[in-house]
Amino acid sequence: MGHHRDDVLAHAVELLDTHGLGALTMRRLGTELGVQPSAIYHHFANKQTLLAAVADEILASRPAATASSWPDRVRETCAGLRTAMLDCTDGADVVATVWAFGLGAHGPADELVAVLVEAGADDELAAVASRTLLHYVFGHAFEEQTARQAIAAGAVDRTLDSLPDFDLGLELVIDGLRSRLSA
Amino acid sequence: MGHHRDDVLAHAVELLDTHGLGALTMRRLGTELGVQPSAIYHHFANKQTLLAAVADEILASRPAATASSWPDRVRETCAGLRTAMLDCTDGADVVATVWAFGLGAHGPADELVAVLVEAGADDELAAVASRTLLHYVFGHAFEEQTARQAIAAGAVDRTLDSLPDFDLGLELVIDGLRSRLSA
DNA sequence: ACCTGAACACCGTTCAAGT
DNA sequence: ACCTGAACACCGTTCAAGT
Numbered sequence: 001m002g003h004h005r006d007d008v009l010a011h012a013v014e015l016l017d018t019h020g021l022g023a024l025t026m027r028r029l030g031t032e033l034g035v036q037p038s039a040i041y042h043h044f045a046n047k048q049t050l051l052a053a054v055a056d057e058i059l060a061s062r063p064a065a066t067a068s069s070w071p072d073r074v075r076e077t078c079a080g081l082r083t084a085m086l087d088c089t090d091g092a093d094v095v096a097t098v099w100a101f102g103l104g105a106h107g108p109a110d111e112l113v114a115v116l117v118e119a120g121a122d123d124e125l126a127a128v129a130s131r132t133l134l135h136y137v138f139g140h141a142f143e144e145q146t147a148r149q150a151i152a153a154g155a156v157d158r159t160l161d162s163l164p165d166f167d168l169g170l171e172l173v174i175d176g177l178r179s180r181l182s183a
Numbered sequence: 184m185g186h187h188r189d190d191v192l193a194h195a196v197e198l199l200d201t202h203g204l205g206a207l208t209m210r211r212l213g214t215e216l217g218v219q220p221s222a223i224y225h226h227f228a229n230k231q232t233l234l235a236a237v238a239d240e241i242l243a244s245r246p247a248a249t250a251s252s253w254p255d256r257v258r259e260t261c262a263g264l265r266t267a268m269l270d271c272t273d274g275a276d277v278v279a280t281v282w283a284f285g286l287g288a289h290g291p292a293d294e295l296v297a298v299l300v301e302a303g304a305d306d307e308l309a310a311v312a313s314r315t316l317l318h319y320v321f322g323h324a325f326e327e328q329t330a331r332q333a334i335a336a337g338a339v340d341r342t343l344d345s346l347p348d349f350d351l352g353l354e355l356v357i358d359g360l361r362s363r364l365s366a
Numbered sequence: 367a368c369c370t371g372a373a374c375a376c377c378g379t380t381c382a383a384g385t
Numbered sequence: 386a387c388c389t390g391a392a393c394a395c396c397g398t399t400c401a402a403g404t
Contacts, residue, residue: 002368026397038399039369047397048338096322100329102341124351132319132352135326139279139318146283155231158285168307169315176359185387209378221380222388230378 003033005043012050013057013088020149021090024054048103055098056105058084058091065111070119070181071174074112078137078170081108085141090149092141099138109134120181129177136173140166186216188226195233196240196271203332204273207237231286238281239288241267241274248294253302253364254357257295261320261353264291268324273332275324282321292317303364312360319356323349 011033016024026047030037044050062084065076085091098104112130121129144166150156194216199207209230213220227233245267248259268274281287295313304312327349333339 025395027395035368036370037397038371041398042368096325097329100326101333102330102339124348128348128351129355131323131326132355135322135352136315136318139322140314142279143283143314143318146280147285150284156285165307165311168311169318172312172315172359172363173356174359175362176355176357179358179362180355187387208376210376218387219389220378221390224379225387 003035003043008033008040008043009050009053009057012054016054016090016094017088019089021093024051026050048101051094052098052101052103055095055103058088058095059105059107061087062107065115070115071178073115074133074174074177075167075170077108077111077115078133079166081134081137082141082166085138086145090145092138092145096138096142099134116177121177125180129173129180133170133173136169140169186218186226191216191223191226192233192236192240195237199237199273199277200271202272204276207234209233231284234277235281235284235286238278238286241271241278242288242290244270245290248298253298254361256298257316257357257360258350258353260291260294260298261316262349264317264320265324265349268321269328273328275321275328279321279325282317299360304360308363312356312363316353316356319352323352 008029012024012029015029015032026040027037030040033039040050044053059081062080063076065073065080067073067076085095088094095104109130112133113126116126116129117123144160147156147158147160151158151160191212195207195212198212198215209223210220213223216222223233227236242264245263246259248256248263250256250259268278271277278287292313295316296309299309299312300306327343330339330341330343334341334343
């Protein structure tokens with residue numbers, strides 16, 4: 001048929017978004033593209049590499065932070081990251097896993113480090129704080145998205161109104177950061 | 184052979200610890216117990232239920248927090264949780280996933296909420312802060328454990344000395360919490 | 367450059383039936 | 386109460402070979 005890497009990647013993202021991570025299979029991807037499973041390996045070395053590219057695609061849709069104060073820029077970056085992940089089925093799972101493996105884009109991490117250094121943090125604080133913020137955003141988004149699906153599937157009974165208080169937890173970390181930056 | 188639920192669970196934990204999450208399979212578990220795969224379903228409804236029980240087992244080894252001040256109790260609880268997860272291969276992955284699904288023990292969460300309420304937090308702050316702390320601990324442990332394995336497997340080249348600065352990030356959150364509690 | 371066909375070594379889960 | 390045997394509907398990955 002003559003597909004390119006980008007065709008395969010775009011289809012993988014669509015498959016993830018419409019049917020979830022469980023449906024994003026090398027075999028199913030091949031079938032939907034009208035091609036043998038093994039043909040996918042011509043474009044991606046393995047599934048992990050494909051998932052890393054999918055994660056990058058999810059993160060590419062983030063808007064750039066525009067605010068002037070560092071707390072607002074941190075809020076913008078974290079909110080943008082969260083929204084990008086929640087906008088795609090199982091997006092938080094894919095992005096967090098790829099990040100933990102050390103693959104995929106460092107965009108959000110680099111952005112946070114830059115903002116914090118500009119705000120007066122030394123290199124160590126900037127590095128630790130950016131990772132702390134990312135762990136918070138990943139953890140919160142992953143739990144929210146997973147719980148929502150578990151409830152929708154009837155797999156578990158649980159309320160969710162207690163969950164999406166994303167901003168409050170973020171302010172907690174920002175407050176801790178503020179007390180370090182003003183010192 | 185006549186196994187009980189606890190035999191199966193103990194073997195599952197051992198399989199996880201010695202060979203990782205990829206090896207913790209219903210089929211392999213059956214084989215190692217000298218039993219058909221389908222026999223496992225007599226003890227656990229499905230793999231998710233088994234994983235929830237495994238997560239509870241990992242968390243059961245945590246020591247109780249004994250310190251008197253709330254920041255020290257928070258540090259103890261978080262460090263105990265982290266250690267329990269890191270002590271078992273893929274422990275952070277299993278515990279964080281089970282937690283996100285709303286299954287398994289709420290031990291660490293309940294402990295943190297209790298400590299924070301005792302320290303003067305209202306119910307909402309205690310709930311948000313405990314989840315923020317958990318997201319941080321899960322995220323940090325998952326990344327540390329995953330990165331360590333990815334490096335050991337040669338799947339990725341990355342330094343790790345920049346990672347295990349667990350305490351610094353935790354102090355950040357505790358500082359934010361302190362500024363709320365003293366207000 | 368892109369793909370086929372076939373194979374290898376696996377999965378989770380169900381279900382009738384056995385003791 | 387605990388298990389067998391067999392099946393169903395799948396996986397990721399490799400590799401020689403084709404165009």
